[in-house]
Amino acid sequence: MSTTDIEDIARRTQEAHAVFSRTAPEARARALTAVADALEADGEVVAIAQAETGLTEARLAGEIKRTAYQLWAFAETVRDGEYLDARIDTADPDFPLGPRPDVRRCLLPAGPVLNFAASNFPFAFSVLGGDTAAALAAGCAVVVKAHPGHPQLSDRCAALASRALTGAGMPPDTLQLVHGQDEGVDLLRHPAIRVATFTGSVRGGRALADIAAARPDPIPFFGELGSLNPVVVTPAALRERADDIVSGYVTSVSGSAGQLCTKPGFLFVPAGHGLDDALRGAAERVAEHRLLNPSISQGYQQRRTQVLDAAATVVAEGAVRVDENDNAWATPTLVRVTLDELIAHRDELLEESFGPLSVVVEYDELGALVPRLAELFPGNLTATVHCASDEVSDPQIAQLVQLFAQHAGRVLIGGWPTGVAVTAAMQHGGPWPSTTNDTNTSVGSAAITRLLRPVAFQSAPQELLPEPLRDDNPWGVPQRRDLP
Amino acid sequence: MSTTDIEDIARRTQEAHAVFSRTAPEARARALTAVADALEADGEVVAIAQAETGLTEARLAGEIKRTAYQLWAFAETVRDGEYLDARIDTADPDFPLGPRPDVRRCLLPAGPVLNFAASNFPFAFSVLGGDTAAALAAGCAVVVKAHPGHPQLSDRCAALASRALTGAGMPPDTLQLVHGQDEGVDLLRHPAIRVATFTGSVRGGRALADIAAARPDPIPFFGELGSLNPVVVTPAALRERADDIVSGYVTSVSGSAGQLCTKPGFLFVPAGHGLDDALRGAAERVAEHRLLNPSISQGYQQRRTQVLDAAATVVAEGAVRVDENDNAWATPTLVRVTLDELIAHRDELLEESFGPLSVVVEYDELGALVPRLAELFPGNLTATVHCASDEVSDPQIAQLVQLFAQHAGRVLIGGWPTGVAVTAAMQHGGPWPSTTNDTNTSVGSAAITRLLRPVAFQSAPQELLPEPLRDDNPWGVPQRRDLP
Helix, strand or coil, rough: CHHHHHHHCCCHHHHHHHCCCCCCCCHHHHHHHHHHHHHHHHHCCCHHHHHHCCCCCCHHHHHHHHHHHHHHHHHHHHHHHHHHHHEEEECCCCCCCCCECCEEEEEECCCCCECCCCCCCCCCCCCCCCHHHHHHHCCCCEECCCCCCCCHHHHHHHHHHHHHHCCCCCCCCEEEECCHHHHHHHHCCCCCCCEEECCCCCHHHHHHHHHHHHHHCCCCCEEEEEEEEEEECCHHHHHHHHCCCHHHHHHHHHHHCCCCCCCCCCCEEEECCCCCHHHHHHCCCCCCCECCCCCHHHHHHHHHHHHHHHHEEECCCCCEEECCCEEEECCEEEEEEHHHHHHCCHHCCCCCCCCCCEEEEEEHHHHHHHEEEHHHHHCEEEEEEEHHHHHCCCCCHHHHHHHHHHHEEEEEEECCCCCCCCCCCCCCCCCCCCCCCCCCCEEEEEHHHEEEEEEEECCCHHHHHHHCCCCCCCCCCCEEHHHH | HHHHHHHHHHHHHHHHHHHHHHCHHHHHHHHHHHHHHHHHHHCCCCHHHHHHHCHHHHHHHHHHHHHHHHHHHHHHHHHCHHHHHHEEECCCCCCCCCEEEEEEEEEEEEECCCEEECCCCCCCCCCHHHHHHHHHHHHHEEEEEECCCCHHHHHHHHHHHHHHHHCCCCCCCCCCCCHHHHHHHHHHHCCCCHHHHHHHHCCHHHHHHHHHHHCCCCCCEEEEECCCCEECCHHHHHHHHHHHHHHHHHHHHHHHHHCCCCCCCEEEEEEECHHHHHHHHHHHHCCCCECHHHHHHHHHHHHHHHHHHHEEEEEECCEEEEECCEEEEEEEEEEEHHHHHHHHHHHHHCCCCCCCEEEEEEECCCHHHHHHHHCCCCCEEEEECCCHHCCCCHHHHHHHHHHHHHHHEEEECCCCCCCCCCCCCCCCCCCCCCCCCCCCCCCCHHHHHHHEEEEEEECCCCCHHHHHHHHCCCCCCCCCCCCC
């Protein structure tokens, strides 16, 4: 793609943004709904996605449902208007620091967004995924940089969404699609782009974050990268429900062939757990699953070899088989180390394995484990504690939860981190390296604030205020007056 | 300062943070109030500040009042609890995407904060200024890097605050102070620091932002840098109130010797305005005012020479006089150019002059001016429109306000941008280069969110939830349930 083409895309997104950013909530909500409906109504996308990604039909059908739901949910977020954080401080002649003018503030669309799509959720984190839905909800025109793992699906999704958006009265080019790494980088450097979002690897995300930060005018870059997702099982929890823990763990590790950023990568269990046979049995009952693409397959095989070389004990060896079409198929690999071994081999072990591999870590004393966890797991999307029902008042468990809350975006008590609920209270994003920016989420309705920017209006007559700040409140949004 | 000293400061701030971050709102609010009271009660600080900065006693007394007010206001923000954005989604077995667990999310203290103090507000943007108040309110331990322009005042403020904080039961080292540029940079690179704030020049802020972004683990950096603060006066506004505009403008340009980031740097008036004599008269009536320090004086004199060389017409020449103590004293300099001249000399003119200098720009047609403004003023803290009372429904004025809202953090209709109200609806921060991160504010209670990080808790029993997310709501904070 030539420089002229990039300039053309940039100009189009600015033009679309100028109109789209001023649409009323109801119109924008209907446009989001139209995109969701169009996606659900398309009879071809599942087959295209299956061919390009090897994900199962059931998983892809579920993902379409989730993707449509995200768009519908954002439509409700837009209608609700709470996200605008409208604040009104009326003029106060008796203000302690001297007479205060009328000041009103709300969030406005930040500008055209560049969204780097992910490979592992060809719907939910791709062209019409959460980042795009959030940007459209926020009132920002979007350029999606397609993931090379599913180019045809990307084209089809962009086309159906563009038809739905223009059909709903939104300007052409509200959503555009580009292919190619260079094209993505050129756009990331372009002054027209005001915010960028990304879901992918630590290496790729860091490279793009550095580019965004090095621009003559740096822009916010929200990258969701990799995560190890530690799970700690207490001795009492193991006594209470060992079978459930084994089956839940193996299911969570192997679902979607482990190609999920919330896959539990490390399971801490007390020494003497006696779980090897059960773990091996559960792992061996998992059918082989295709890996998404050659790049992921290659990366996974390298990581797997590295982990197998570093780990003391192989619990379930698993395999990677390459078929006649050069597709790779994987079964779960589980290894076991002691806490001391993990610490000794931290450089080899403490890195994400993007595939169905997980490390079981034996600890002797919970009290000795907890202080090491912060240093071993400085930043994660999730961290999970499995404790027994009578341990919830144990100060040691409280300490563990507090520690995890400082180093992860989501802390689970029981359950498994895969399966991220799309809801207002979800937090999908934690300290580096799980994201490039942990002040926000990429799943759930709070994600919309990444694409907005606060603006205050001082002494503005009603006619010149944006709708959310007017006294007659034409959009009916929540307005908070005289907050402290 | 040695590496050992830096490590010691880092360890202390982490230890203080571990305790301070878990204090209850009422205790933290009282601690903030204690700091404010201690500042107001100190009989020496004004004299120290006067000697170090040359600011007037009246201005400094007002600034102390403002600084104390900021601390009190943040105490109320902490008590109110709205800022925690507590969201509760209870478990939902009928959730459209399958049974949903209980998920609860709120903002938690991000970690130890490093605050680079400013020179021009030795109280309100320095050791006990807005960034420190916001960090303490958020529950973050703070290390302040003192500005070299007022070292003794910085020491005294840090000491009085530390006494007040420990007196209020907060841990030692909740607030620490360091001197020295290298020390600031070493700390900015230290893993213990989780967020940094800054108020100062574009060059200094950019250098530090780049360091924060280049860390092995990048951290958020909130720098408030420079701003040109354009003001557009319509022909009708000039007919309606030329005298008020002249006096308001010159007062705003020359207050605190123009050493304010919201000083109006460019005043757009219609050609044929006939204001030269009035502007000169008003400027010549302004008494000379000391510049803050040798570095600012030198920078201002260089900029002033550059502007005088580039500008066609000098309206009021002003002067910079260096006294026997090497202090520099300035009177206002006003120059005038046409819009075409501004565009021709944009490289010399379109940069902040940190001192009492401003550029009057003549335009022929408002309709021709407006489309040029975005390109000339891409990012500013403020932008102001002076229109006549019967112009508020004029589409051209609406267009101008919308354009300014895309390129500034605060848009004023009438009035002058200096004098930033400390209030919940204030927005002090706009697109680059006015800040390094325009998603937030550094003035007003919304500033607290820069120092917080969202964390979700999934399926957590009540005992393991942080207070803001518990059903019995022991802190009485606003909790929003089942938001879309």
